[in-house]
Amino acid sequence: MSRLPREFFARDTLTVARDLLGARLVRILDGQRLSGTIVECEAYIGQADTACHASRGRTSRTEVMFGPPGFAYVYFTYGMHWMLNVVTEEEGFPAAVLLRAIQPAEGIQTMRTLRQTKGNPRTDRELTSGPARLTQALAIDKTLNGADLVAGDGLWLEPEGRFPDDSVERGPRIGINYAAEKDQLAPWRFWVRGNPYVSR
DNA sequence: CAGACGATTGCCT
């Protein structure tokens, strides 16, 4: 299987986010392929974007976003959740795309096990329909922060297909009430219309 | 070094 190359990520973040819809996210866990098609994501773009973690400057947490494109930015929030981002743009410009939902393809039974809560398996639609759900289903945590998605061997992206423009919807990003109004309103969330795996 | 809070989820009423 081919992978998305470095040049794919070294572009305008909104273009990368739109083009990631339809790409295949692949995780290798104990030699097994876990994968799914990206159906929802959000762009976080530079220090002028008050919703972007990098807006308050370069810190140990945001360091990866300032680095070269095609690397994973994984961070922890709400005391229990991991979020997976793909770093974009040229080195030195902090930006990334948050992966919010995938449609499961390979390793679904393993994902069910990873998603069990107090012994209760989730329904299939709940497996990966949310940024913290998909990281749990694919066993993604801080050990993958800074991972190279182009040359690494545990996590990467493969070209799979491209959703047509008339099936792609755009709207404001979710959960950023702390940001400036202009950033809360920016239509930087992309999703596939009607796909059951899109969050909420 | 203490205090606040979060790019969410799941359970409860």
Added chain:
DNA sequence: GGCAATCGTCTGT
């Protein structure tokens, strides 16, 4: 619809 869970990161003293 409301809210607790749970802890790393950031801010200010």
